[in-house]
Amino acid sequence: MAKTVTARAATLDRGGLSDEQLVAMFRNMLLQRQLDNRGFQLNRQGKIPFALGSEGHEGLQAGTAMAFARGSDILVPYYRDLGLVLGVGIAPLELLTNMFARAADLSGGRQFPNHYTGRARGIASVSSIIAAHCTHAAGIAYALKYRNETGRAVLCTTGEGSTSQGEWHEAVNFSAIHRLPVVFLVENNGYAISTPQSMQMAVDDVADKAPGYGIPGMICDGTDPVATYRTMKIAMDRARSGGGPTLVEAKCYRFLSHSTDDDDRTYRDRELIAEQRKDDPVPKFERVLIDAGILDDAAIAALRADVLRETNEATDAAEALPLPQADAMYENVYEGPYEPWLE
Amino acid sequence: MNAATASITNVEAVRATLHDAMAADDRVLIIGEDVGARGNVFLITKGFLEEFGAQRVIDAPLAEASIVGVAVGMAMQGLRPIAEIQFADFIYPAFNQIVGEAAKTRYRSNGDYTCPLVIRTPYGGGVRGALSHSVSIEALFYHVPGLTILAPSTPRDIKGLLTAAIESDDPVLFLEHKKTYRSVRGEVPDGHFTIPIGKADIKKPGTQVTVVSYGYNVHQALDAAQRLEDENVSVEVIDLRSIRPMDKTAILTSVRKTRKLLIVHEDNKFGGIGAEIAAMVAEEALFDLDAPIRRLCGPDVPAMGYALPLEEAFMISTERMQNAMRDLARF
Numbered sequence: 253m254a255k256t257v258t259a260r261a262a263t264l265d266r267g268g269l270s271d272e273q274l275v276a277m278f279r280n281m282l283l284q285r286q287l288d289n290r291g292f293q294l295n296r297q298g299k300i301p302f303a304l305g306s307e308g309h310e311g312l313q314a315g316t317a318m319a320f321a322r323g324s325d326i327l328v329p330y331y332r333d334l335g336l337v338l339g340v341g342i343a344p345l346e347l348l349t350n351m352f353a354r355a356a357d358l359s360g361g362r363q364f365p366n367h368y369t370g371r372a373r374g375i376a377s378v379s380s381i382i383a384a385h386c387t388h389a390a391g392i393a394y395a396l397k398y399r400n401e402t403g404r405a406v407l408c409t410t411g412e413g414s415t416s417q418g419e420w421h422e423a424v425n426f427s428a429i430h431r432l433p434v435v436f437l438v439e440n441n442g443y444a445i446s447t448p449q450s451m452q453m454a455v456d457d458v459a460d461k462a463p464g465y466g467i468p469g470m471i472c473d474g475t476d477p478v479a480t481y482r483t484m485k486i487a488m489d490r491a492r493s494g495g496g497p498t499l500v501e502a503k504c505y506r507f508l509s510h511s512t513d514d515d516d517r518t519y520r521d522r523e524l525i526a527e528q529r530k531d532d533p534v535p536k537f538e539r540v541l542i543d544a545g546i547l548d549d550a551a552i553a554a555l556r557a558d559v560l561r562e563t564n565e566a567t568d569a570a571e572a573l574p575l576p577q578a579d580a581m582y583e584n585v586y587e588g589p590y591e592p593w594l595e
Numbered sequence: 596m597n598a599a600t601a602s603i604t605n606v607e608a609v610r611a612t613l614h615d616a617m618a619a620d621d622r623v624l625i626i627g628e629d630v631g632a633r634g635n636v637f638l639i640t641k642g643f644l645e646e647f648g649a650q651r652v653i654d655a656p657l658a659e660a661s662i663v664g665v666a667v668g669m670a671m672q673g674l675r676p677i678a679e680i681q682f683a684d685f686i687y688p689a690f691n692q693i694v695g696e697a698a699k700t701r702y703r704s705n706g707d708y709t710c711p712l713v714i715r716t717p718y719g720g721g722v723r724g725a726l727s728h729s730v731s732i733e734a735l736f737y738h739v740p741g742l743t744i745l746a747p748s749t750p751r752d753i754k755g756l757l758t759a760a761i762e763s764d765d766p767v768l769f770l771e772h773k774k775t776y777r778s779v780r781g782e783v784p785d786g787h788f789t790i791p792i793g794k795a796d797i798k799k800p801g802t803q804v805t806v807v808s809y810g811y812n813v814h815q816a817l818d819a820a821q822r823l824e825d826e827n828v829s830v831e832v833i834d835l836r837s838i839r840p841m842d843k844t845a846i847l848t849s850v851r852k853t854r855k856l857l858i859v860h861e862d863n864k865f866g867g868i869g870a871e872i873a874a875m876v877a878e879e880a881l882f883d884l885d886a887p888i889r890r891l892c893g894p895d896v897p898a899m900g901y902a903l904p905l906e907e908a909f910m911i912s913t914e915r916m917q918n919a920m921r922d923l924a925r926f
Contacts, residue, residue: 326672328668358704358705358707359703359704359705359707360705362702362703362705363703367703369703369704369705369707369708370707371704371707371708376671376708377671377700377703377704377707377708379695379696379699379703381691381695381696384664384691384692384695384696386664387660387661387663387664387665387667387668387692388664388665388667388668388671388696389668390661390664390665390668391664391665391666391667391668391669391670391671391672391676392668392669392671392672393668394665394668394669395668395669395672395673395674396672398624398650398674418658418660418688419660419661419664422656422658422660422661422664423661423664423665425656425658425661426655426656426658426661426665429656583705583706584701584702584704584705584706585701585702585740585741586701586741586743586765587701587709587763587764587765590740591840592740592839592840592841593840593841593843593875594793594794594840594841594842594843594844595843595844
């Protein structure tokens with residue numbers, strides 16, 4: 253672990269976070285990027301069939317994870333939340349075990365990469381069906397409220413494309429009616445595979461939809477972990493204290509193709525991505541921490557080396573694990589043995 | 596043995612069973628359209644709002660996908676929700692939540708999460724319900740592993756199976772035939788009572804023809820079989836009660852005895868429940884049969900019409916059943 257030094261810069265906007273927390277967020281961002289790229293590398297090496305990319309989402313996910321109360325809050329994620337699930341307690345080895353579809357994977361090798369589950373850590377099981385998990389988040393939040401489990405909140409994440417789905421609307425509407433302890437975080441990266449935001453909605457800001465439900469809408473710079481943390485802290489605290497749902501829009505940019513099966517050269521110019529790279533959250537936050545005197549170049553190099561080591565070790569360990577037995581497909585269809593014809 | 600109460604109707608059995616489940620377990624709650632102050636359009640939950648409170652009897656927004664989706668979330672978090680789709684015809688917006696989510700929650704999390712959810716819905720025609728209040732939906736869902744589908748036809752079976760459904764740790768689609776709601780009466784056992792999911796019931800023993808059916812058609816088949824007794828034709832009537840899983844033993848035991856099989860369902864024939872039953876019997880007992888398997892089903896048209904002749908021609912009359920049974924017995 254990199255050694256930290258006490259911050260001196262008076263101008264640093266730290267959102268009430270300690271040096272250790274700021275560095276933890278930065279390490280999370282480095283780890284997310286490393287694992288994200290590892291997925292694409294393993295795919296290009298022919299070792300895994302598929303990977304999804306979260307590159308560009310590191311800042312908002314590190315900041316959001318910092319606002320999440322482990323052991324209490326519940327995350328209902330979507331499939332571009334690698335950094336968020338890392339930040340709430342899933343280990344790199346588990347993510348790689350999922351990528352390699354090994355038997356020890358949390359889904360037993362059934363789910364696509366980045367389709368998480370983890371009941372013990374408060375992570376819901378999700379499918380690939382866009383926004384189908386949003387109504388689940390409302391139901392989970394209803395259960396918390398029903399049992400008077402105050403102080404707990406549900407965090408439901410989506411991309412901006414998800415807000416086109418009827419179920420997203422239904423989930424937000426139901427949550428607003430019952431003032432449920434839930435935050436709907438929209439990670440607006442501008443694209444749903446190839447379709448730009450302008451073809452999903454006629455508004456510039458997703459947060460503008462919030463007043464239609466009678467709930468607050470907030471916007472934050474999703475390339476900035478501290479700004480996202482500040483916003484998410486307000487929203488999560490509001491949910492925890494009985495103030496009802498909030499719609500948060502964190503604006504970011506998706507640097508990679510949607511997945512290893514997508515080729516974004518067919519729908520966006522390289523110049524556009526190069527322009528957005530100026531706001532790349534990882535080097536941007538690195539500069540913030542250096543300018544604040546919290547990390548120096550040597551400490552950052554040590555962090556990067558540590559993250560690479562952890563990723564390499566997890567890759568090797570996951571690859572060495574056995575694949576599931578084919579007969580395992582019949583497990584966990586129902587509570588008992590699976591048999592459509594009963595004898 | 597449970598003592599039996601006075602005779603009640605099917606709709607009263609649904610109501611009484613839901614009431615007992617709500618009273619027994621505060622994890623059980625009801626979410627659906629007009630289930631609160633109105634007490635459901637068939638008055639099944641009348642008085643529940645006052646007795647159990649608005650937190651447990653939830654008037655849902657008019658949006659079926661979220662009625663099921665919210666209930667899936669509640670179930671994932673340890674509650675035992677009963678989601679009501681007001682009429683089976685309105686279930687299509689919730690199709691993904693049932694097929695893509697509820698049925699796969701346990702599977703895709705490899706048992707990390709379960710989905711103890713009951714989706715109740717009135718189905719079936721013969722009540723002047725026209726295109727969108729008459730449909731049978733079972734064939735659209737019985738293809739899906741992970742789902743349980745129940746369609747009991749009597750008050751006793753409704754109580755036993757609805758209780759079992761609520762206590763099940765997996766999602767159950769519970770179908771209630773509207774035409775039986777007030778036309779069918781029977782006794783139900785007092786107190787806590789369950790029937791094992793997946794067990795058919797021989798509603799009438801017989802020796803010459805096996806009739807396999809479910810829902811409203813069971814009662815017509817019983818009438819037809821009773822009339823045929825006067826002609827010395829002996830028909831065995833099996834009420835499936837459970838469509839997924841289905842009771843192979845009950846069907847094969849009966850067919851091997853009578854050597855003739857008639858399958859009856861109101862839902863249209865092509866790709867219906869009867870196709871699966873016929874295929875199973877052909878695979879397991881073809882050489883025990885003395886006649887081709889016969890199916891008597893609804894017509895292959897998109898929906899039941901509103902005008903009386905259109906509805907009557909869609910519904911299978913008792914006379915047609917009687918004729919089919921007689922023909923098969925004489926084959």
